[in-house]
Amino acid sequence: MIVDSQKMKSARDRKALTQEDLANKARVNVRTIQRAEGGAPIRHETLADIAAVLGMPVSGLLGRGNHEELGEPKTPWEAEMQVLKRVESGEAVVSGLERAVMSVLGCSAEPNAENMPVLRSAIKLIESLMPSPWDEEFCAPLTFGSLLDRLEAVANLNGCLVELEGAGLALYLAVSTELVHVPRRSDEGLYVRSGQRPEYVSAVRLHISDYGSDRVRLDPVEKWPLETFGDDDKVPF
Structure with a gap:
């Protein structure tokens, strides 16, 4: 870009x-x-x-x-949608989650007896790498205890991508910036204080869909782990 x-x-x-x-x-x-x-x-x-x-x-x-780069939208409706690119390596997912304060995973593939085992395995793996901004033990962004742990995560994701493709499916990814109240850490846990100003943070969207083009257009995320504000919104302080 x-x-x-x-x-x-x-x-x-x-x-x-x-x-x-x-x-x-x-x-x-x-x-x-x-x-x-x-x-x-x-x-x-x-x-x-x-x-x-x-x-x-x-x-x-x-x-x-x-x-x-983004794919020319054909209609005003498409212009409002988010463009996700097909993931070609586990490294892309890991590096994105290492920078993201929040992430979401969706799936539009129709489940059936043949692809459900692959979907189950893929979703469990991906969700295990998605920290929550509200989880004190596994708080975003994603971190690893060692280089070996990181390499194993990338290798497992690469295997997952191969399995998805074999089932006629693919993983798509988009990174965006969102305006949110970022939780702060204290001795009593995570919190958002009164009067705290919102910040722009990196956010990752992952989506499993039928294997097709290199890009898919999806409606904007309805619910992120943190409340988001538009540029013109009146942000509560």
Whole structure:
């Protein structure tokens, strides 16, 4: 995806961040920031991480010429839908969840006697890697106790993708930035305090569907683990 260089530089200046500062906070290489501000295309997932740090939605950084990347919507109704890309490696899922404050998993595949064992196995595996922002023991974002644990998770997901494809199914993924109240940790547990300002965070949407094109369009998520606010919403403080 191609960002609007001026929008990105202005947003970075408002946060008083150097390119190096932004790269560190978004956990990307400084060259990625330099290329993005120079007009080079970057991955949507990377842009979502950058947008979250800058405190704005991905759409606030986009330049013109991104329709081909996302797939040109044919109707106004399609323009409101979210584009998810087919997952080709377990690494894409793990790296996304390692940055996400919240995630959701959906399925539109019709279950039957033949594909249900594959669906059951895939959903159990994926859900085991999806921390909840309200779970003190397994709180988002996803972390691993060791490199071996991470490699095993990626390997298990790769095997899961093969099984899904064999059943005529596929896993799709989208990363977005959402405006939410992020729970804070205290000795008494997780909480959202009165007067707390909402923040833009990275969010991952995963969806199992019939194997078809490289992209699917879905209606926006109705319910995230955290309440979300639109840019024009009156946020309760």
